[in-house]
Amino acid sequence: MTLNETKTPFELVVVDFAKGEHKQPAHVARQPFGQVPSLDDDGFTMYESRAMARYIDGKAGGSLTPKDAQARALMEQWISIETSNFAGHAMKFIYQFVFKREQSPEVLKTAGAALDVAYGTMDRQLATQPFLAGESFSIADLCFMPYIEYLAASPAATKLSENPRVAAWWAAVSAREAWVKTVGR
Numbered sequence: 067m068t069l070n071e072t073k074t075p076f077e078l079v080v081v082d083f084a085k086g087e088h089k090q091p092a093h094v095a096r097q098p099f100g101q102v103p104s105l106d107d108d109g110f111t112m113y114e115s116r117a118m119a120r121y122i123d124g125k126a127g128g129s130l131t132p133k134d135a136q137a138r139a140l141m142e143q144w145i146s147i148e149t150s151n152f153a154g155h156a157m158k159f160i161y162q163f164v165f166k167r168e169q170s171p172e173v174l175k176t177a178g179a180a181l182d183v184a185y186g187t188m189d190r191q192l193a194t195q196p197f198l199a200g201e202s203f204s205i206a207d208l209c210f211m212p213y214i215e216y217l218a219a220s221p222a223a224t225k226l227s228e229n230p231r232v233a234a235w236w237a238a239v240s241a242r243e244a245w246v247k248t249v250g251r
Contacts, residue, residue, distance in 0.1 A: 067208050068119040070244035072126035116145055119205050130205045141199035144191075144206035147184065148213075155180040156213040156222070163220035181222060185229045192231035196238070207239050215240070215249060 069076045081087045081102055089100045096104040097113045104113040105121070112118055123130040132138045158177035161167040169177075188210075191198060198206040214236055217223055226233050239245065 067211060067244055067248045068122045068130065068205070070247045071130060071203075071208065071242070072123060074122055074126050116149065116205070116209060119208060123205060130203065130208065132199055132202060132204055134200070137200040137202075137204075141204045141206040144198040145209050147187070148206070148209040151180065151187075152184045152210065153213055155184070156217055159220040159222040160213070160216045164216050178222060178225070181225050182228075185225050185232050188235075189229040189231045192235050196235070198235075203239065203242070207235075211239060211245060 068074075081093055087093055088097075088102060093104075094100050096106070096111060099113075101113070103115055103118060105111065105118045107121075107125075112121060120131070132141055155177040158169050158173055159181075162169040162174065188198065195201060197203050198210075214226065217226070226236060
């Protein structure tokens with residue numbers, strides 16, 4: 067998404083999880099945890115999506131990072147919220163309903179309650195501004211997008227409609243040309 071949003075040319079290399087390519091030596095040399103993504107920019111290599119998003123944006127001129135110190139701090143806060151209070155809980159539903167990796171009802175109940183708190187917090191933030199970090203789309207918004215896209219394939223999809231400002235935000239950000247291109251709609 068960051069590459070598409072910043073109009074940065076790239077070559078995508080698919081790693082076939084079904085064949086276990088992510089655990090093979092060639093990939094582990096790029097990503098020591100055997101995960102995706104990884105980046106090779108003319109010999110400069112890195113991994114971890116949020117760090118990569120910041121790097122790509124910075125190299126492309128920083129249009130996804132607010133210039134104002136307070137808005138930039140809010141962006142960092144929301145990236146932290148996504149990492150610490152959203153992604154792990156979202157992944158419980160994604161494991162169960164997208165990747166078909168069984169989760170116990172108790173795990174899903176706990177994850178659902180945590181998503182309620184995260185969505186409620188997002189909804190309150192979006193009551194006063196169009197994007198998580200302020201008036202402009204930023205890396206903070208971008209970080210939530212893959213999880214919400216996948217949550218749509220799970221019972222947790224209803225949580226979005228229970229938070230009208232988050233639902234309106236999602237309608238706007240998921241209609242962005244870069245996102246449509248990224249997800250292949």
